[in-house]
Amino acid sequence: MRFSLNFVLLGAASVANAFISPSQLIRGIDDLIHKTEDLIKPAGQLSISNAPSLILGSGPFFEVITGLRDVTRLTTDIGGSLSGATKGTFEGKDGDQIVASVKKLSDTFGNLLDAFLEKADIFGEIPFVGAPFRIAIALTKHAFQEFTGTIIDTLSGQQANDARSSVQSVDGKFSRTITITEN
Numbered sequence: 001m002r003f004s005l006n007f008v009l010l011g012a013a014s015v016a017n018a019f020i021s022p023s024q025l026i027r028g029i030d031d032l033i034h035k036t037e038d039l040i041k042p043a044g045q046l047s048i049s050n051a052p053s054l055i056l057g058s059g060p061f062f063e064v065i066t067g068l069r070d071v072t073r074l075t076t077d078i079g080g081s082l083s084g085a086t087k088g089t090f091e092g093k094d095g096d097q098i099v100a101s102v103k104k105l106s107d108t109f110g111n112l113l114d115a116f117l118e119k120a121d122i123f124g125e126i127p128f129v130g131a132p133f134r135i136a137i138a139l140t141k142h143a144f145q146e147f148t149g150t151i152i153d154t155l156s157g158q159q160a161n162d163a164r165s166s167v168q169s170v171d172g173k174f175s176r177t178i179t180i181t182e183n
Helices: 002-016 022-044 059-080 092-117 120-125 127-154 157-180
Strands: none
Touching: 022 059, 022 092, 059 127, 092 127, 092 157, 120 127, 120 157, 127 157
16 A cells, blocks of 8 residues: 555656746746747848848848747747646746736747748749748747647636637738748
8 A cells, every 4th residue: 555655646746747837937938039039130131132041051041940940949848848737737826927928929929920921022032942931930830839739728717818819819920921931
């Protein structure tokens, strides 16, 4: 009997330690926000004249594509730290702070995607830029959806609804950004 009780306690402790604390999650989201913000300036510099530098591994296209890879990797890493978290894991003040961070993250991604959408004509003019950019955006979209979906699953009630609402506004921009690279 003693062995089974110890086993149950060990299992419970393992599950409890399987995910990060609210403050760690918020710091991770803040890191993700900063990495995404760092891409807004080079996204604004995308132009037909600097597209050939992508082939040489330099310039704003290269910076954006490799930056999106880094954002995707960080998103996946932070999301993996949430394994074991269940609905209602983050509630009250912690939940409110996480929702505020998710909203800021969604706004930041929205701003980045707006910068890409303003450059829609470039992707139709220069086909060799569209494919790698489309792949980078699609992977980032998938990671963003998985990550934010996992966070939403740890919230409950109105907090989950508020986070979901901010994330949904970005989803359409991701889809439009992918579409402009297909022409």
